[in-house]
Amino acid sequence: MSPDEFDLAEPTLTSDDLLVLEDPHFGPETTAVVTGAASGIGQATAVALAANGLSVIGADIDDAGLQETIDIADDVDASGEVYSVPTDLTDDADVETMIDIAAEEGELRYVANIAGMQHIASLPKFPIEKYDLLLDIMLRAPFLTAKHAMAHVRDTDDGVGAIGNMSSVHGHYATQDKPAYITAKHGLKGLTRAIAAEGEGTLRGFSVSVGYVLTPLMVNQIEDTATERGISEREVVEDVMLGQARTKELMTPAEVANLFVFGFSRHSKHLNGGDLLWDGGYTTTYE
Template identity: 40%
Template sequence: MAVNGPLLGRRALVTGGASGIGRACAIRLAGDGADVVVADRDAEAAKTVAAQVGGTAVAVDLSDLEAADALDLAVDILVNNAGLQHVAPVHEFPVDRFSAILRLMLEAPFRLARGALPHMYARGWGRVVNISSVHGLRASPYKSAYVAAKHGLEGLSKVIALEGAGRGVTSNCVNPAYVRTPLVEGQIADQAKAHGLSEDQVVEQIMLAPAAVKRLIEPAEVADAVAWLCSPSAASVTGTSLVMDGGWSAH
């Protein structure tokens, strides 16, 4: 943790903080001085990241909404990042899987924001940053639960922005395209098998096909965007979506 920085004295909760985008956010926010709580269902990985940033690890499965409610939500910064993916056509999509994804990626962020906002309001300062996706703005086939959850998250984020605007709280989404994370690497492997392609071909021909910038986004790039939204420079930025999709949505 930094001895000084724009977030010194601020406490941040990062969900899904043990790997990928969440891990990068934990490292970046700690570098700016924040005291970071790393929440993840992988207890050991969360402890590793927390030790790295001088923060605290919390083992929690956020698809259990009662567990989400039970967290210590006296935080100044909430980064809703935890997520998962399931790929199937709507008529074959498992109903329990659809519900689980909506719980984790929409209901849990609502519960966490609901619990954190009173502390933010009392302090007159807060930042809610929702890790959305290009799929919060666009749809792709076979990802009904993920797309529905991210679209819902966009709406929730805007409502929080409107309610918190007069109380020093901003709420925004960050919308990356495919990021080099364990979740995406798993999708690459699955699609390679399904389509009979190499993993490089999956990235080039499927994942990067809609984007103008032909490369995966690095987690640290997303974390930089999150840190900027938490910075004094972004005090007037709220209710919006910071799109970093390599030009995908420009079409």
């Protein structure tokens, strides 16, 4: 390996990585929807929720990745089940079907809108079709998912549930060459607050904002950023990604998944419309 390269293999998920909590609604009778469940943060979140006993509807366009998620849940001896529901989040009928399946499987109480993608280009050079695709997946689909899910949560005996949205440090500030991603992540914070405003206190909305996480999406982003800026991959990680952070370490998908577990649990009843900002100091400190 050359000095300009990094070992960017995603860490293997084990049971020791996962936060497991006692909660009256964490059981097989409760369903949770996780989008982007075939890889990265979505995959880890689906496994973590299954480890907490929930019946998890794993939604993604990648069938093989969803099967891998099921296999990982088995490997960590999750007490809950992950169900593969192939879903195209740009297809309105698919999104509605995803929610219907979750409601048929049990009491739908939780949604984790995690699916995401990235495209690196300056705003003047950004292809509008890529902008539309990113916004469809990361903002329109979460809106539509919430639209269909909220009625089911309200129909439970106590109306308790939560919709968690995967935001980012890029929902707090902007950097170069990510205009669509930044627009979507800022929008998700607004959607989160709208859910909280209409949730009547028991159906909560919250977002999760983290820095750079070691996922397949991030590995591709490193390569694209290196090309766009004409620098090495090592410089992208050390100077662009971790340069502003106080915690000089990339997060793991499991660490992010645990935030969703906590956010859905009874311990977070006052997390409503707010953002779980675990960013290693990106947005709160400066030189």
